[in-house]
Amino acid sequence: MAQDMTLHWSSGSPPCWRVLIALEEKNLKGYNQKLLSMEKGEHKGKETLDINPRGQVPAFKHGNNVVNESIAACLYLESQFKSSGNKLIPDSAQEQALTYQRALEALNLQQRLADLAQYTMRVPEAERHDSAVKRNREALAAELQIWEGYLQKGGPYLAGKNFSMADVVFFPLIAIILRFGLSQEKHPSLTRYYNQVKDRPSVKATWPPHWVNNPPGMDMLKDL
Amino acid sequence: MAQDMTLHWSSGSPPCWRVLIALEEKNLKGYNQKLLSMEKGEHKGKETLDINPRGQVPAFKHGNNVVNESIAACLYLESQFKSSGNKLIPDSAQEQALTYQRALEALNLQQRLADLAQYTMRVPEAERHDSAVKRNREALAAELQIWEGYLQKGGPYLAGKNFSMADVVFFPLIAIILRFGLSQEKHPSLTRYYNQVKDRPSVKATWPPHWVNNPPGMDMLKDL
Structure with a gap:
């Protein structure tokens, strides 16, 4: 096909x-x-x-x-492929607005994660500062609180009652962040969201192959 | 309305x-x-x-x-508002693919510009390095060459013969970069593009008011 x-x-x-x-x-x-x-x-x-x-x-x-x-x-x-499979961008103005907003807004979280995770790759050793790592961690923690708030007030999905393009864009980010050890206790709404979406057929079918037999065991983000 | x-x-x-x-x-x-x-x-x-x-x-x-x-x-x-004003996302698969691609790809240029322009705002003085500024300038210069190449091979607009969402996203970036003094000689295709789009009614009507009586006179990017 x-x-x-x-x-x-x-x-x-x-x-x-x-x-x-x-x-x-x-x-x-x-x-x-x-x-x-x-x-x-x-x-x-x-x-x-x-x-x-x-x-x-x-x-x-x-x-x-x-x-x-x-x-x-x-x-x-x-x-x-509008009429094939599931609709990812709703027609109703209200849901559509939220879908576009959260899908693009997720790039803020992506940037905060990249700033932290790629610091040692992007910044030569002679230029690195612990204070920068600390600031990057705090920025990622603050960004995560924004999303925790969205899911606490709304949900179950990012744009409301249905899975949408916003979840397609956002879910892989929160999955990797939890794999890096983010505290589930401090992020109950993000954790609930993750647990719900991870069992969705499209997500299960595309689960990163090298994650399957390789549990996280990483605690890089546990104190965030 | x-x-x-x-x-x-x-x-x-x-x-x-x-x-x-x-x-x-x-x-x-x-x-x-x-x-x-x-x-x-x-x-x-x-x-x-x-x-x-x-x-x-x-x-x-x-x-x-x-x-x-x-x-x-x-x-x-x-x-x-699909049927109002000008169509910004073409229906044909080929033009639509290029429109979405260039519209989102423009965020690379935006990030390179932000990395350079906001360095002194984002990075505390004690952590700043001339080598980082140099690297940020080189990254912006390399990114601009990619777009110079797109407009040299294609055009006149970013997604082909018609103004599209790709131009809506990209034009404000190249306008501010040229205002900061980017060499027009070294970027003839970007300059031609800029000169063509700047006279479009939607662009003229929304020209930044503080630019109107305030010519650039900035040469921050002139050697890029």
Whole structure:
């Protein structure tokens, strides 16, 4: 059915996971896929660069149409396959507003997570400061409180009673943050949300393969 | 016509400018608006916080529907007012793919610009390094070359022959970068693009008021 699609992805990458979930939700099966090892630098290989010249995953192609930015790919799939699978962007103005808002707002959380997780990769050793790490941790903690508040007041999903594009974008982030050891006690609404969404068929079917037999055991974020 | 809309904005902010352009393109006139001074901290006032609890602009409301993230607000306006004004997301799969891709990909340029422009605001003096500023400048220069290449090969607009959502998102960024003194000689395609889009009615009508009688005279980016 989706043999004219190709996805290059890596296990556990939130942007890749979004596209995998969107494909499942839209009931698009049988696409060509290539699971790449970032550690081995496979995302810098010619075949991936041909789709995504930035040498990043996801690298996604439908026919000759390339859409590599994860949110762009999800919006494209929803728009091109409106009547297939589950509707990810509701029609009603109220729900639609909240869906777009939370889907794009999730990039704040993504940036805070990247600032912290990629600090040692992005900043040369001679420039690193413990005070910067502390500030990045505090910024991530504050951002998480905003989302804890949203789910405490609203829910069960981010844009209300139905799973939507907002959850497609957000869930992979909170999944990885909990895997890094975020305190469940201090984030009861995020934890409830995580436990509910993780059993959704599209999410189970796309669970990062290297997570399956490899429990977290990481406590990098436990005091957040 | 759009009396049920409220926009709080500040002059020259790329995210705010996007929403202003989208409202013009969709022919939505007569909305309530409030031009805020960031220098005076007016975006932290109660009236703005009531719409956007992050204390950021744009703060946008349509009836009771709040959509503050700039790209989210633009997508919402396009979706809710499909048949009004100009179409910002083309129907054809090929053009639509490129529109979504470039609109979201522009956030890379936004981040590189923010990393450089906000370095002294975000990083305490004791942690600042000239080497980090140099790296941020190089990252912005490399990102700009990517966009120069897109417009050299394609165009005249970012997603092809028609103005689209990709331009709504991208133009305010290149406008501010050129205002900061980016070399036009080294970026002929970006300059041609800028000169073409700046005269578009929606862009002229929303030109940052504090830019009108205040020519750039800034050369922060001239050697990029």
